[in-house]
Amino acid sequence: MTKINDNVVIQFIKGENEKDNPEIRLLRSQDGKKGEAIYKFYKPTTITIENFNSIKKMYLIDEEGELSTTKIDLSISGNHTIEVKSTYNWGSEKEFERFMRFASRYANSLTSN
Numbered sequence: 849m850t851k852i853n854d855n856v857v858i859q860f861i862k863g864e865n866e867k868d869n870p871e872i873r874l875l876r877s878q879d880g881k882k883g884e885a886i887y888k889f890y891k892p893t894t895i896t897i898e899n900f901n902s903i904k905k906m907y908l909i910d911e912e913g914e915l916s917t918t919k920i921d922l923s924i925s926g927n928h929t930i931e932v933k934s935t936y937n938w939g940s941e942k943e944f945e946r947f948m949r950f951a952s953r954y955a956n957s958l959t960s961n
Contacts, residue, residue, distance in 0.1 A: 855910065856950070856954050857909050857910075858870070858908055858909075859894070859906075859907040860892065860905070860906055860932070861899065861902075861903070862907065866889065866892060868889045868891050868893050870888055871890075872886070880944070881940055882938065882940075883937070884936065884938070885947060887933070887935070888932070889933075889934075891929075900924065900930065903920060903932075905918050906932075906934040906936070908954070910954070915936065915950060917934060917936045920933070920934045921934070
């Protein structure tokens with residue numbers, strides 16, 4: 849079973865921690881200043897048919913504070929399976945370093961029981 853440390857979380861709805869572990873891909877420009885992290889959730893636990901249309905942001909929360917993005921693509925299949933693709937962008941080395949601190953904390957917060 850996978851447990852997420854409540855101090856480092858991803859949320860689509862404030863106060864509700866997403867339990868599905870995303871696939872994450874990082875892309876950076878050649879000069880390293882700009883880039884994006886693409887998150888794919890295949891079975892999100894906090895997004896339902898009922899609240900699907902109200903999802904506007906993805907929040908990345910840790911001990912330093914909060915990062916967020918409004919770049920979210922939600923899809924729903926015929927059998928009501930919801931998938932989420934969310935993209936977090938950065939435009940400077942400082943923003944990238946902040947994102948990587950979150951990403952490292954998030955990865956380290958996942959523990960096997």
